[in-house]
Amino acid sequence: VQLVESGGGSVQAGGSLRLSCAASGYTDRSRCMGWFRQVPGKEREGVARLQGDGTTSCADSVKGRFTSSTDNAKKTLYLQMNSLVPEDTAMYYCAAEYCPTLRLKGEYSAWGQGTQVTVS
Numbered sequence: 580v581q582l583v584e585s586g587g588g589s590v591q592a593g594g595s596l597r598l599s600c601a602a603s604g605y606t607d608r609s610r611c612m613g614w615f616r617q618v619p620g621k622e623r624e625g626v627a628r629l630q631g632d633g634t635t636s637c638a639d640s641v642k643g644r645f646t647s648s649t650d651n652a653k654k655t656l657y658l659q660m661n662s663l664v665p666e667d668t669a670m671y672y673c674a675a676e677y678c679p680t681l682r683l684k685g686e687y688s689a690w691g692q693g694t695q696v697t698v699s
Contacts, residue, residue: 580602580603580604580605580675580688580689581602581603581604581689582600582601582602582673582674582675582689582690582691583600583601583603583691583692584598584599584600584671584672584673584691584692584693584694585598585599585601585694586598586599586658586694587671587694587695587696588695588696588697589697589698589699590663590696590697590698590699591698591699592663592664592665592698592699593662593663594663594698595659595660595661595662595663596660596663596696597657597658597659597660598614598657598658598660598671598673598694598696599655599656599657599658600612600614600655600656600657600658600673600691601654601655602654602655602656602673602675602689603654605675605677609631609677609678609679610629610631610675610676610677610678611628611629611630611631611675611676611677611678611681611687612628612629612649612656612673612674612675612676613625613626613627613628613629613673613674613675613687614626614627614628614647614656614658614671614672614673614674615671615672615673615674616667616669616670616671616672616696617669617670617672618668618669618670623672624638624640624669625638626638626640626641626645626658626671627641627645627647627658628647629647629649629656630678631678633649635647635648635649635656641660641667644660644661644662644663645658645659645660645661646658646659646661647659656673658671660696663696663698664698665698665699666698667696667698668696668697668698668699669695669696670693670694670695670696671693671694671695671696672690672691672693673690673691674687674689674690674691675687675688675689676688676689
């Protein structure tokens with residue numbers, strides 16, 4: 580399983596970015612995915628997730644500004660980030676796991692390399 584994030588960069592406060600996470604290697608559509616972000620010295624924070632039924636949701640901390648979506652084949656997960664603020668600066672990671680395994684273990688096993696988002 581491979582996850583490749585893209586779309587990060589530097590943007591001024593109030594701007595927008597769209598992150599993409601392309602997944603490959605899965606042979607089953609029962610795949611759950613998520614977006615996380617982490618700032619050095621702080622705990623990793625869940626930002627958005629894709630559930631096995633194809634529905635997406637965002638954390639309360641970013642609701643109203645961020646939206647998550649996926650293509651029909653659930654091979655790419657997107658994170659549209661609007662009205663960015665400096666506090667959104669972080670490394671953003673994509674994660675994936677088969678949904679039954681995620682429900683059982685409570686953690687993702689596949690992670691991307693991360694994409695940096697910097698808001699000034």
